[in-house]
Amino acid sequence: MNYDYPHINDSEITDTLEDSAGSDKPRILLMGLQRSGKSSIQRVVFGKMPPNDTLYLESTTKIQKEDITRSFIDFQIWDFPGQVNFFDMAYDSQEIFGAVGALIFVIDAQDDYSEALHRLFFTVTSAYRVNQNISFEVLIHKVDGLSDDYKIDTQRDVQQRMGDMLADAQMEHIHLSYYLTSIYDHSIYEAFSKIIQKLIRELPTLENLLNVLCQNSGIDKAYLFDTLTKIYIATDSSPVDMQSYELCSDMIDVIIDIECIYGAQVSSPNGRLSISDEEDEYGNGGDENHHGMNGNGRSLQDQYDQEDDVNDDNESQQQPSLRRTDGVGQNESEASSLIKLDNGDVLYMREVNRLLVLICLLRHDNFEKHGLIDYNFQCFKEAVTEVFEFSQKRNNQQQQQQQMVHLSQQQSTNE
Numbered sequence: 402m403n404y405d406y407p408h409i410n411d412s413e414i415t416d417t418l419e420d421s422a423g424s425d426k427p428r429i430l431l432m433g434l435q436r437s438g439k440s441s442i443q444r445v446v447f448g449k450m451p452p453n454d455t456l457y458l459e460s461t462t463k464i465q466k467e468d469i470t471r472s473f474i475d476f477q478i479w480d481f482p483g484q485v486n487f488f489d490m491a492y493d494s495q496e497i498f499g500a501v502g503a504l505i506f507v508i509d510a511q512d513d514y515s516e517a518l519h520r521l522f523f524t525v526t527s528a529y530r531v532n533q534n535i536s537f538e539v540l541i542h543k544v545d546g547l548s549d550d551y552k553i554d555t556q557r558d559v560q561q562r563m564g565d566m567l568a569d570a571q572m573e574h575i576h577l578s579y580y581l582t583s584i585y586d587h588s589i590y591e592a593f594s595k596i597i598q599k600l601i602r603e604l605p606t607l608e609n610l611l612n613v614l615c616q617n618s619g620i621d622k623a624y625l626f627d628t629l630t631k632i633y634i635a636t637d638s639s640p641v642d643m644q645s646y647e648l649c650s651d652m653i654d655v656i657i658d659i660e661c662i663y664g665a666q667v668s669s670p671n672g673r674l675s676i677s678d679e680e681d682e683y684g685n686g687g688d689e690n691h692h693g694m695n696g697n698g699r700s701l702q703d704q705y706d707q708e709d710d711v712n713d714d715n716e717s718q719q720q721p722s723l724r725r726t727d728g729v730g731q732n733e734s735e736a737s738s739l740i741k742l743d744n745g746d747v748l749y750m751r752e753v754n755r756l757l758v759l760i761c762l763l764r765h766d767n768f769e770k771h772g773l774i775d776y777n778f779q780c781f782k783e784a785v786t787e788v789f790e791f792s793q794k795r796n797n798q799q800q801q802q803q804q805m806v807h808l809s810q811q812q813s814t815n816e
Protein backbone atom coordinates (compact mmCIF):
# COMPACT_ATOMS: atom_id res chain seq x y z
CA MET A 402 0.00 0.00 0.00
CA ASN A 403 1.19 3.56 -0.71
CA TYR A 404 1.42 5.59 2.50
CA ASP A 405 2.95 8.67 0.84
CA TYR A 406 1.54 12.15 1.36
CA PRO A 407 -0.56 13.46 -1.53
CA HIS A 408 1.04 16.28 -3.53
CA ILE A 409 -0.40 19.69 -2.69
CA ASN A 410 0.29 23.33 -3.35
CA ASP A 411 2.11 24.43 -0.20
CA SER A 412 2.72 28.16 -0.63
CA GLU A 413 0.03 29.02 1.98
CA ILE A 414 1.63 26.69 4.50
CA THR A 415 5.06 28.22 4.07
CA ASP A 416 3.46 31.62 4.75
CA THR A 417 1.99 30.45 8.07
CA LEU A 418 5.28 28.93 9.11
CA GLU A 419 7.00 32.25 8.51
CA ASP A 420 4.40 33.96 10.70
CA SER A 421 5.53 31.80 13.58
CA ALA A 422 9.11 33.04 13.64
CA GLY A 423 9.71 34.96 16.84
CA SER A 424 7.23 33.12 19.04
CA ASP A 425 9.07 31.38 21.86
CA LYS A 426 6.18 29.72 23.65
CA PRO A 427 6.31 25.94 23.98
CA ARG A 428 4.25 24.37 21.24
CA ILE A 429 1.70 21.63 21.19
CA LEU A 430 1.33 20.15 17.72
CA LEU A 431 -1.84 18.41 16.59
CA MET A 432 -1.03 15.99 13.78
CA GLY A 433 -2.74 13.03 12.11
CA LEU A 434 -4.45 12.01 8.89
CA GLN A 435 -7.14 14.13 7.27
CA ARG A 436 -10.54 13.99 8.99
CA SER A 437 -9.11 12.27 12.06
CA GLY A 438 -10.58 15.02 14.27
CA LYS A 439 -7.70 17.45 15.00
CA SER A 440 -9.54 20.72 14.39
CA SER A 441 -12.59 19.42 16.26
CA ILE A 442 -10.47 18.68 19.31
CA GLN A 443 -8.90 22.14 19.25
CA ARG A 444 -12.25 23.88 18.83
CA VAL A 445 -14.08 21.86 21.47
CA VAL A 446 -11.41 22.00 24.17
CA PHE A 447 -10.05 25.51 23.65
CA GLY A 448 -12.86 27.24 21.76
CA LYS A 449 -15.86 25.80 23.64
CA MET A 450 -17.48 24.72 20.37
CA PRO A 451 -20.41 22.34 20.96
CA PRO A 452 -19.26 18.90 19.69
CA ASN A 453 -22.11 18.56 17.18
CA ASP A 454 -21.02 21.76 15.41
CA THR A 455 -17.74 20.12 14.41
CA LEU A 456 -19.69 18.18 11.78
CA TYR A 457 -19.60 21.34 9.68
CA LEU A 458 -15.87 22.06 10.01
CA GLU A 459 -14.01 22.39 6.75
CA SER A 460 -10.73 20.64 6.09
CA THR A 461 -7.70 22.58 7.36
CA THR A 462 -5.52 23.85 4.52
CA LYS A 463 -2.92 25.78 6.50
CA ILE A 464 -1.51 25.60 9.99
CA GLN A 465 -3.97 27.04 12.52
CA LYS A 466 -2.14 28.53 15.47
CA GLU A 467 -3.67 29.60 18.73
CA ASP A 468 -2.02 31.19 21.73
CA ILE A 469 -3.30 29.75 25.00
CA THR A 470 -2.21 31.94 27.86
CA ARG A 471 -4.13 31.18 31.02
CA SER A 472 -2.75 30.93 34.52
CA PHE A 473 -0.17 28.12 34.53
CA ILE A 474 -1.05 27.11 30.97
CA ASP A 475 1.08 29.09 28.54
CA PHE A 476 1.71 27.66 25.09
CA GLN A 477 0.84 27.76 21.39
CA ILE A 478 -1.28 25.04 19.85
CA TRP A 479 -0.73 24.30 16.16
CA ASP A 480 -3.32 22.37 14.15
CA PHE A 481 -1.63 20.88 11.07
CA PRO A 482 -3.33 20.05 7.79
CA GLY A 483 -3.39 16.25 7.58
CA GLN A 484 -2.14 16.08 4.00
CA VAL A 485 1.25 17.80 4.34
CA ASN A 486 4.61 16.18 5.03
CA PHE A 487 6.42 18.63 7.29
CA PHE A 488 9.59 16.56 7.20
CA ASP A 489 9.98 17.28 3.52
CA MET A 490 13.11 19.20 2.53
CA ALA A 491 10.90 22.19 1.68
CA TYR A 492 10.29 22.87 5.39
CA ASP A 493 12.69 23.76 8.13
CA SER A 494 11.96 20.92 10.55
CA GLN A 495 14.23 22.49 13.18
CA GLU A 496 12.01 25.60 13.08
CA ILE A 497 8.83 23.51 13.44
CA PHE A 498 9.88 20.83 15.92
CA GLY A 499 12.70 22.55 17.79
CA ALA A 500 10.46 24.29 20.36
CA VAL A 501 7.79 21.59 20.64
CA GLY A 502 6.66 20.48 24.09
CA ALA A 503 4.16 17.83 23.02
CA LEU A 504 3.27 16.24 19.70
CA ILE A 505 -0.28 14.92 19.75
CA PHE A 506 -1.06 12.43 17.00
CA VAL A 507 -4.74 11.75 16.38
CA ILE A 508 -5.89 8.35 15.05
CA ASP A 509 -9.48 7.84 13.91
CA ALA A 510 -10.48 4.62 15.70
CA GLN A 511 -13.68 4.30 13.66
CA ASP A 512 -11.67 3.93 10.46
CA ASP A 513 -9.05 1.45 9.24
CA TYR A 514 -5.99 2.82 11.02
CA SER A 515 -3.14 1.02 9.22
CA GLU A 516 -2.20 4.11 7.25
CA ALA A 517 -2.43 6.25 10.40
CA LEU A 518 -0.01 3.92 12.21
CA HIS A 519 2.56 4.21 9.44
CA ARG A 520 2.20 7.97 9.47
CA LEU A 521 2.53 7.98 13.25
CA PHE A 522 5.71 5.91 13.07
CA PHE A 523 7.19 8.20 10.41
CA THR A 524 6.18 11.35 12.35
CA VAL A 525 7.49 10.17 15.70
CA THR A 526 10.84 8.88 14.45
CA SER A 527 11.44 11.99 12.29
CA ALA A 528 10.46 14.44 15.05
CA TYR A 529 12.58 12.55 17.58
CA ARG A 530 15.65 13.02 15.39
CA VAL A 531 15.08 16.78 15.50
CA ASN A 532 14.13 17.12 19.17
CA GLN A 533 14.49 14.33 21.73
CA ASN A 534 12.60 16.24 24.43
CA ILE A 535 9.20 16.10 22.71
CA SER A 536 6.58 14.12 24.61
CA PHE A 537 4.66 11.98 22.14
CA GLU A 538 0.95 11.59 22.83
CA VAL A 539 -1.34 9.35 20.78
CA LEU A 540 -5.08 9.97 20.83
CA ILE A 541 -7.06 6.92 19.73
CA HIS A 542 -9.95 9.15 18.87
CA LYS A 543 -13.71 8.93 18.09
CA VAL A 544 -14.14 6.00 20.48
CA ASP A 545 -17.71 7.13 21.28
CA GLY A 546 -18.97 4.69 18.63
CA LEU A 547 -17.15 1.68 20.11
CA SER A 548 -18.06 -0.83 22.83
CA ASP A 549 -15.87 -0.95 25.96
CA ASP A 550 -14.30 -4.28 24.94
CA TYR A 551 -13.59 -3.05 21.44
CA LYS A 552 -11.98 0.14 22.83
CA ILE A 553 -9.55 -1.90 24.92
CA ASP A 554 -8.78 -4.25 22.03
CA THR A 555 -8.14 -1.29 19.74
CA GLN A 556 -5.77 0.35 22.21
CA ARG A 557 -3.91 -2.94 22.71
CA ASP A 558 -3.64 -3.46 18.96
CA VAL A 559 -2.37 0.09 18.31
CA GLN A 560 0.19 -0.15 21.12
CA GLN A 561 1.37 -3.59 19.99
CA ARG A 562 1.79 -2.62 16.34
CA MET A 563 3.57 0.65 17.18
CA GLY A 564 5.81 -1.18 19.66
CA ASP A 565 6.74 -3.71 16.95
CA MET A 566 7.46 -1.03 14.36
CA LEU A 567 9.67 0.93 16.77
CA ALA A 568 11.46 -2.24 17.85
CA ASP A 569 12.13 -3.22 14.20
CA ALA A 570 13.67 0.22 13.68
CA GLN A 571 15.63 -0.14 16.96
CA MET A 572 13.89 2.93 18.31
CA GLU A 573 11.98 1.26 21.14
CA HIS A 574 13.40 3.84 23.57
CA ILE A 575 10.93 6.43 22.18
CA HIS A 576 8.10 6.60 24.68
CA LEU A 577 4.52 7.09 23.49
CA SER A 578 1.49 7.66 25.74
CA TYR A 579 -1.91 6.46 24.56
CA TYR A 580 -5.39 7.82 25.38
CA LEU A 581 -8.86 6.74 24.28
CA THR A 582 -10.74 9.94 23.47
CA SER A 583 -13.92 11.43 22.12
CA ILE A 584 -15.16 15.00 21.90
CA TYR A 585 -18.60 13.78 23.03
CA ASP A 586 -17.57 13.00 26.61
CA HIS A 587 -15.01 13.89 29.30
CA SER A 588 -12.27 11.72 27.85
CA ILE A 589 -10.81 14.48 25.68
CA TYR A 590 -10.53 16.86 28.68
CA GLU A 591 -9.01 14.14 30.82
CA ALA A 592 -6.43 13.35 28.13
CA PHE A 593 -5.54 17.03 27.65
CA SER A 594 -5.25 17.47 31.40
CA LYS A 595 -2.62 14.73 31.54
CA ILE A 596 -0.81 16.03 28.46
CA ILE A 597 -0.70 19.62 29.66
CA GLN A 598 0.35 18.68 33.19
CA LYS A 599 3.56 17.29 31.69
CA LEU A 600 4.31 20.82 30.41
CA ILE A 601 3.56 22.67 33.66
CA ARG A 602 6.81 23.24 35.50
CA GLU A 603 5.06 24.10 38.76
CA LEU A 604 3.17 20.78 38.86
CA PRO A 605 5.10 19.16 41.75
CA THR A 606 4.59 22.28 43.90
CA LEU A 607 0.88 22.43 43.11
CA GLU A 608 0.48 18.72 43.83
CA ASN A 609 2.23 19.14 47.17
CA LEU A 610 -0.04 22.03 48.09
CA LEU A 611 -3.11 19.98 47.20
CA ASN A 612 -1.83 17.02 49.24
CA VAL A 613 -1.35 19.22 52.29
CA LEU A 614 -4.80 20.75 51.84
CA CYS A 615 -6.48 17.34 51.53
CA GLN A 616 -4.65 15.83 54.50
CA ASN A 617 -5.51 18.72 56.80
CA SER A 618 -9.10 19.23 55.74
CA GLY A 619 -10.53 15.71 55.43
CA ILE A 620 -10.88 16.09 51.66
CA ASP A 621 -10.96 12.85 49.64
CA LYS A 622 -10.04 14.28 46.26
CA ALA A 623 -9.19 17.79 45.04
CA TYR A 624 -8.73 19.14 41.52
CA LEU A 625 -7.36 22.50 40.47
CA PHE A 626 -9.19 23.33 37.25
CA ASP A 627 -8.63 25.90 34.57
CA THR A 628 -12.15 27.31 34.47
CA LEU A 629 -12.62 27.93 30.79
CA THR A 630 -11.10 24.79 29.29
CA LYS A 631 -12.10 22.40 32.12
CA ILE A 632 -8.56 21.05 32.04
CA TYR A 633 -7.36 20.13 35.52
CA ILE A 634 -3.86 21.40 35.90
CA ALA A 635 -3.13 19.52 39.13
CA THR A 636 -4.70 17.09 41.55
CA ASP A 637 -3.61 15.50 44.83
CA SER A 638 -1.68 12.24 44.73
CA SER A 639 -4.61 9.90 45.47
CA PRO A 640 -5.61 7.99 42.32
CA VAL A 641 -7.90 9.76 39.82
CA ASP A 642 -11.08 7.85 39.21
CA MET A 643 -13.06 8.83 36.16
CA GLN A 644 -16.32 9.19 38.12
CA SER A 645 -15.01 11.78 40.57
CA TYR A 646 -13.32 13.66 37.75
CA GLU A 647 -16.55 13.74 35.73
CA LEU A 648 -18.53 14.98 38.72
CA CYS A 649 -16.08 17.79 39.42
CA SER A 650 -15.83 18.72 35.77
CA ASP A 651 -19.65 18.80 35.43
CA MET A 652 -19.79 21.07 38.44
CA ILE A 653 -17.93 23.74 36.46
CA ASP A 654 -20.66 23.66 33.79
CA VAL A 655 -23.36 23.91 36.45
CA ILE A 656 -21.69 26.86 38.15
CA ILE A 657 -21.00 28.70 34.91
CA ASP A 658 -24.58 28.17 33.79
CA ILE A 659 -25.88 29.57 37.06
CA GLU A 660 -23.49 32.49 36.80
CA CYS A 661 -24.58 33.16 33.24
CA ILE A 662 -28.21 33.26 34.32
CA TYR A 663 -27.86 35.11 37.61
CA GLY A 664 -24.36 36.59 37.54
CA ALA A 665 -25.42 40.07 36.43
CA GLN A 666 -27.70 40.38 39.45
CA VAL A 667 -24.94 39.68 41.94
CA SER A 668 -23.15 42.84 42.92
CA SER A 669 -19.53 42.80 41.90
CA PRO A 670 -17.27 45.71 40.95
CA ASN A 671 -18.05 45.30 37.25
CA GLY A 672 -21.50 43.83 37.55
CA ARG A 673 -20.51 40.35 36.28
CA LEU A 674 -18.96 37.35 37.91
CA SER A 675 -15.41 36.63 36.97
CA ILE A 676 -15.92 33.29 35.25
CA SER A 677 -18.31 34.86 32.78
CA ASP A 678 -16.03 37.85 32.31
CA GLU A 679 -13.20 35.58 31.38
CA GLU A 680 -15.25 34.01 28.64
CA ASP A 681 -16.10 37.36 27.19
CA GLU A 682 -12.44 38.15 27.03
CA TYR A 683 -11.94 35.11 24.82
CA GLY A 684 -14.81 36.05 22.61
CA ASN A 685 -17.01 33.17 23.72
CA GLY A 686 -20.43 34.49 24.60
CA GLY A 687 -20.92 32.65 27.89
CA ASP A 688 -24.65 31.95 27.93
CA GLU A 689 -24.97 30.66 24.44
CA ASN A 690 -21.95 28.41 24.53
CA HIS A 691 -22.47 26.84 27.84
CA HIS A 692 -26.08 26.12 27.32
CA GLY A 693 -25.15 24.76 23.93
CA MET A 694 -22.70 22.42 25.61
CA ASN A 695 -24.94 20.68 28.02
CA GLY A 696 -28.31 22.06 27.09
CA ASN A 697 -29.48 22.17 30.69
CA GLY A 698 -30.30 25.83 31.16
CA ARG A 699 -33.92 25.06 32.03
CA SER A 700 -33.24 22.46 34.73
CA LEU A 701 -30.57 24.64 36.28
CA GLN A 702 -33.00 27.48 36.48
CA ASP A 703 -35.40 25.17 38.27
CA GLN A 704 -32.69 24.08 40.65
CA TYR A 705 -31.78 27.63 41.34
CA ASP A 706 -35.39 28.57 42.02
CA GLN A 707 -35.61 25.75 44.57
CA GLU A 708 -32.39 26.95 46.04
CA ASP A 709 -33.79 30.42 46.55
CA ASP A 710 -36.67 28.91 48.51
CA VAL A 711 -34.40 27.15 50.98
CA ASN A 712 -31.92 29.97 51.07
CA ASP A 713 -33.25 31.52 54.23
CA ASP A 714 -33.51 28.22 56.12
CA ASN A 715 -30.10 26.77 55.86
CA GLU A 716 -27.60 28.03 53.39
CA SER A 717 -25.23 25.06 53.64
CA GLN A 718 -27.96 22.62 52.57
CA GLN A 719 -28.53 24.18 49.15
CA GLN A 720 -28.22 21.90 46.13
CA PRO A 721 -26.35 23.56 44.47
CA SER A 722 -25.61 26.83 46.17
CA LEU A 723 -23.57 29.65 44.74
CA ARG A 724 -22.19 32.38 46.92
CA ARG A 725 -19.93 35.33 46.42
CA THR A 726 -17.93 36.38 49.39
CA ASP A 727 -15.23 38.94 49.93
CA GLY A 728 -11.82 37.30 49.95
CA VAL A 729 -10.35 37.25 53.43
CA GLY A 730 -8.11 40.25 53.81
CA GLN A 731 -8.49 41.10 50.13
CA ASN A 732 -10.82 43.31 48.22
CA GLU A 733 -11.69 40.89 45.49
CA SER A 734 -14.79 38.76 45.75
CA GLU A 735 -14.61 35.02 45.15
CA ALA A 736 -17.27 32.50 44.17
CA SER A 737 -17.91 29.36 46.13
CA SER A 738 -20.45 26.64 45.63
CA LEU A 739 -21.66 23.51 47.33
CA ILE A 740 -23.51 20.52 45.91
CA LYS A 741 -24.76 17.71 48.16
CA LEU A 742 -24.83 14.35 46.40
CA ASP A 743 -27.40 11.61 47.01
CA ASN A 744 -24.81 9.33 48.63
CA GLY A 745 -24.05 11.96 51.28
CA ASP A 746 -20.80 13.18 49.74
CA VAL A 747 -20.25 16.87 49.16
CA LEU A 748 -18.82 18.64 46.14
CA TYR A 749 -17.27 21.91 47.22
CA MET A 750 -15.97 24.53 44.83
CA ARG A 751 -13.88 27.60 45.67
CA GLU A 752 -12.62 30.14 43.17
CA VAL A 753 -8.85 30.62 43.51
CA ASN A 754 -8.68 33.49 41.03
CA ARG A 755 -10.31 34.57 37.77
CA LEU A 756 -8.81 31.60 35.94
CA LEU A 757 -8.65 28.77 38.46
CA VAL A 758 -11.12 26.93 40.64
CA LEU A 759 -10.53 24.31 43.28
CA ILE A 760 -13.12 21.51 43.34
CA CYS A 761 -13.08 19.03 46.20
CA LEU A 762 -14.98 15.85 46.92
CA LEU A 763 -15.43 14.97 50.60
CA ARG A 764 -17.70 13.11 52.98
CA HIS A 765 -20.51 15.04 54.57
CA ASP A 766 -19.19 14.43 58.12
CA ASN A 767 -15.91 16.05 57.19
CA PHE A 768 -17.68 19.07 55.77
CA GLU A 769 -19.13 19.85 59.18
CA LYS A 770 -15.73 21.37 60.02
CA HIS A 771 -15.96 23.70 57.09
CA GLY A 772 -14.52 26.63 59.03
CA LEU A 773 -11.26 24.68 59.07
CA ILE A 774 -11.59 23.90 55.36
CA ASP A 775 -12.18 27.58 54.57
CA TYR A 776 -9.15 28.61 56.59
CA ASN A 777 -6.97 25.98 54.92
CA PHE A 778 -8.32 27.07 51.55
CA GLN A 779 -7.20 30.66 52.19
CA CYS A 780 -3.68 29.39 52.99
CA PHE A 781 -3.77 27.26 49.82
CA LYS A 782 -4.96 30.21 47.76
CA GLU A 783 -2.18 32.46 49.02
CA ALA A 784 0.43 29.81 48.28
CA VAL A 785 -0.91 29.24 44.73
CA THR A 786 -0.91 32.99 44.11
CA GLU A 787 2.72 33.18 45.23
CA VAL A 788 3.72 30.29 42.95
CA PHE A 789 1.84 31.90 40.09
CA GLU A 790 3.48 35.30 40.58
CA PHE A 791 6.88 33.68 40.79
CA SER A 792 6.36 31.70 37.58
CA GLN A 793 5.05 34.78 35.77
CA LYS A 794 8.10 36.74 36.80
CA ARG A 795 10.37 33.95 35.59
CA ASN A 796 8.48 33.66 32.26
CA ASN A 797 8.77 37.42 31.69
CA GLN A 798 12.48 37.33 32.39
CA GLN A 799 12.94 34.41 30.01
CA GLN A 800 10.92 36.14 27.30
CA GLN A 801 13.01 39.30 27.65
CA GLN A 802 16.21 37.27 27.40
CA GLN A 803 14.92 35.45 24.31
CA GLN A 804 13.91 38.74 22.69
CA MET A 805 17.39 40.12 23.36
CA VAL A 806 18.93 37.04 21.72
CA HIS A 807 16.61 37.42 18.70
CA LEU A 808 17.49 41.09 18.37
CA SER A 809 21.22 40.50 18.57
CA GLN A 810 20.91 37.66 16.01
CA GLN A 811 18.98 39.94 13.67
CA GLN A 812 21.53 42.71 14.09
CA SER A 813 24.44 40.40 13.34
CA THR A 814 22.71 39.03 10.18
CA ASN A 815 21.97 42.61 9.02
CA GLU A 816 25.63 43.50 9.45
Ligand SMILES: Nc1nc2c(ncn2[C@@H]2O[C@H](COP(=O)(O)OP(=O)(O)OP(=O)(O)O)[C@@H](O)[C@H]2O)c(=O)[nH]1
Pocket residue numbers: 433434435436437438439440441442454455456457458459460461462481482483484542543544545546582583584585
Ligand atom coordinates in the same frame (compact mmCIF):
# COMPACT_ATOMS: atom_id res chain seq x y z
N1 LIG B 1 -17.91 10.40 16.34
C1 LIG B 1 -16.97 11.32 16.47
N2 LIG B 1 -16.70 12.16 15.45
C2 LIG B 1 -15.73 13.09 15.63
C3 LIG B 1 -14.99 13.20 16.85
N3 LIG B 1 -14.10 14.21 16.70
C4 LIG B 1 -14.26 14.70 15.47
N4 LIG B 1 -15.24 14.03 14.80
C5 LIG B 1 -15.73 14.29 13.44
O1 LIG B 1 -14.68 14.02 12.53
C6 LIG B 1 -14.83 14.83 11.36
C7 LIG B 1 -13.51 15.44 10.96
O2 LIG B 1 -13.08 16.32 11.96
P1 LIG B 1 -12.00 17.49 11.71
O3 LIG B 1 -11.76 18.08 13.04
O4 LIG B 1 -12.39 18.38 10.61
O5 LIG B 1 -10.73 16.62 11.25
P2 LIG B 1 -9.26 17.14 10.95
O6 LIG B 1 -8.33 16.08 11.44
O7 LIG B 1 -9.03 18.51 11.48
O8 LIG B 1 -9.23 17.14 9.37
P3 LIG B 1 -8.28 17.98 8.37
O9 LIG B 1 -8.49 19.42 8.69
O10 LIG B 1 -8.78 17.60 7.01
O11 LIG B 1 -6.86 17.52 8.59
C8 LIG B 1 -15.91 15.87 11.71
O12 LIG B 1 -17.09 15.51 11.05
C9 LIG B 1 -16.10 15.73 13.22
O13 LIG B 1 -17.42 16.00 13.65
C10 LIG B 1 -15.32 12.29 17.91
O14 LIG B 1 -14.75 12.31 19.02
N5 LIG B 1 -16.30 11.37 17.67
